[in-house]
Amino acid sequence: MFPEITRNTDLIKEILCEEEESFARTLDRGERLFEQTVAKMGDSKTIPGASVWRLYDTYGFPVDLTRIMAEESGLAVDEEEFEREKQAARELSKRKKGGNAGGAGVSLDVHSIAELGDKGVAKTDDSPKYTSRSVEAKILAVVTSAGFSDSESRSLATNPDDAPAVGVLLDRTVFYAEQGGQESDSGSLVSADLSAEFTVEDVQVFGGYVLHTGFLKYGSLQVGDSVEAQYDVLRRLPIRNNHSATHVLNFALRQVLDGEEPDQRGSLVAPDRLRFDFACKAAISPEHMRDIEALTNQIIGKNLPVFAKEVSLEQARQINGLRAVFGEVYPDPVRVVSIGADLDAVLKNPESDEWTKYSIEFCGGTHVAGTADMKAFVIIEESAIAKGVRRIVAVTGAEAAKASLLHASLKAEVAKLKTLTGADLDNEIKRLTKELDSASIGVYDKHVLRTDFEAIRLAHVEAEKLAKAQAAKLAVELVQQRIEENPDQDVFVVELAVAGKAMTQVATFVKGLKTKAVYLLAVDGARVAHQCVVPKQLVSRGLKASEWAGAVSAVVGGKKGGKDESAQGSGTETGKIAEAVQAAEEFAKAHLQ
Incomplete structure (x- = not known):
């Protein structure tokens, strides 16, 4: 079920041992502090809630264990004070999340x-x-x-x-x-x-x-x-992961971008993401992005050990393949970080071509013990920030897992589009267009999804065009047939199956006749679209298009506008279209002299 457990047995054992040792230290320290607290209480039989909360909040000493130790000593815990301190700590936490920098205005000049x-x-x-x-x-x-x-x-x-x-x-x-x-x-x-x-x-x-x-x-x-x-360990760990991933990304860029020299131009390592700026003449193709991400994940999957050591600057500069930031001034000795290559072996033969196969850099940052700690790597953005300078934004660990889950979800939704038609398909395309634009998923994954999505969208647009053209043709033929069957009739009120282009083409056809007045109505989604055309000779006989449209609008609601020879409107009462047809016919009979 979980093959990674057997693949990473040694790493799991190491983590478990580290956690056990850490908790053992927590217990030892907590017990000492508990004894100090009790000694300060004198004759009191109630442990201050503030002390209990500090044992937990600051040192991670379990509250339940404090209560058990207190009971064994015949003491009680001031629970009300404990809850007050707990609530006060929450308020402080809100302050931190609000972004009020505690160091604002404090520095050393x-x-x-x-x-x-x-x-x-x-x-x-x-x-x-x-x-x-x-x-x-x-x-x-x-x-x-x-x-x-x-x-x-x-x-x-x-x-x-x-x-x-x-x-x-x-x-x-x-x-x-x-x-x-x-x-x-x-x-x-x-x-x-x-x-x-x-x-x-x-x-x-x-x-x-x-x-x-x-x-x-x-x-x-x-x-x-x-x-x-x-x-704060929970903050340090993702920062550490992202810093090591930055080194691996730097290495992968050099391997994949053949002929380019993607020298580093800047970087940011934060808990939620990493940002890497580098020299590059043109945008990186989606296929190259795929290969860069794949190579980085391949190195992560190998669980290569990470080595760090202070080395004299002169000796470090002799290492073949070592990377440094152009223009940066480094101390002597300088700290060297290597991913996969033991630095003791490197320094014995620094000029060997073997070291070009590894990421070796000057760096004073914090790093993982092994590349598997990073879990996964996803590039979520690639863009230009200046002439000849590109930027990559990526995530690792939990954030990479979120990006992968979101990609899987969007991929399923794009695939589902193939099962939809008509208005349902149209609405889903509009929704997914916005979601794909804002989704924090892999750059290459987004490229593939966009390609599939665009193919579906274009096919839908083309099908809609054909359908509308066919509907317009049928609408014109319907009105033409009605007129041919009743050549002596001056006014026609016709309910169409569709609105939009069909209604426009019918109106154009009728205007070309210059002898017939036609009122067109159709239900278009949640509204009633209506339009009328009246030739000059019928206007002179008392039938004005704007007044005719007003009679229909009185039935279907909404707004109308126009002049004597043509008018249109849009109403909301779709259930009254039959009543509107009747109103149009009666108005024409009453006003045409």
Whole structure:
């Protein structure tokens, strides 16, 4: 049923072991913090709900387990306070989703950086960002929009929306600061005793100082405090997937676009998508897009290991096939990321042609352990952004799965069009035209769907043209027959089977006779279309087209317009067409002298 389980046994075991170890650490830490909380309670037999919520919200310690431990210790949990804290956390979450950047107005300029240096504040050690989920750190400085501060207190804010923007500098961090096209991490800084928590919404680096900006969730912080810095894993994972996919895409472009040199011109790595800009003279054909996507997915399916290592700049530049961004200044040593090729082996023989078969790049970003972590890759957009520069937008993981499911759904709907006819087919074509235009699915998949859809649409348009032409011909023949059968009759009221082109051609035919007056009516969907033609000699005898149309409009409703020799209208009372025919006949008899 699920062959990927047996194919990826080692990866599954690795993930399970990692999760077990992580939860074991959560339990150990939670138990210690639970004991610290109880020790601070004194003679009280009720654990504060705020403490219980923080154990869960910050450290992932299960609430049910807290309740069980409390019961075993003869204690109770303040459930009402717990629910209040839970609701307050939800309000804070809404604030974050609303897009209020916690770091707005907080940064370090050259004067601030110089001041930090004068004070002897060391630059941030951010090396743990590649290896750890959390790290114990010390607050070296607190920054507000007004400058440096010794502390920041939650009491400064009366509600979550008023929480002031604050920046925190640490001696070390696990947070990835926005750089190299990769968006920053988010997460939290929590005091050792759980008395304060700082929500990190944005991370930037200024002259080697990593600034964590956001807002105080509760408590207070001051310079010298120890905190646990931990990033949001659920945000980091898709960013990591998309960054590795960017490298594989860069490699695939070079392999597929024979004769081109698609040098990178920029990139964006976000949780929901990746964007890659590159030099290219012309639009990429759908077939090339298909091949680029297929090669990328092929590499993902191989579950190639990803290697990263700091190498001297001179040595790194000798690696055959290594990619770098033109114009970028790289540090020495520089971090090299390789997908599939062991860097120890690469550095032993850097000039080997073998390394051109792999993605090897300068990069300081975060990456997957193996390419299978990305799950799947779908290119959802390819466009021009400047002369000689193209842009590809793609998704991986869960977003790629959504794109594939949407494609399957649209493919089934396009296929269903072949079973429809008439108005049903016409309505579905109009609806699917809009859906296909806005659908976030694979570029090549959309190309194939559009080709199939367009063939169906054109066949429908051609069939409609033929049907309307045939209907118009039959309508003219019907009126012509009626006139030939009654040559002495001056006025004819005719109900047609269809409106539109048929009615127009009949009116043209009657005008050409110049001796007969004809009133045409037809039900056209949810309306009654009607039109009349009166020659000059009958107008002089008292039959005026505009007045004639008014008599019919009085029956079928809607609007009418015209002059003495021709008029038309559209009504909504489709059930009264027989009554309208009678009204037209009676009006003509009464007014024609």
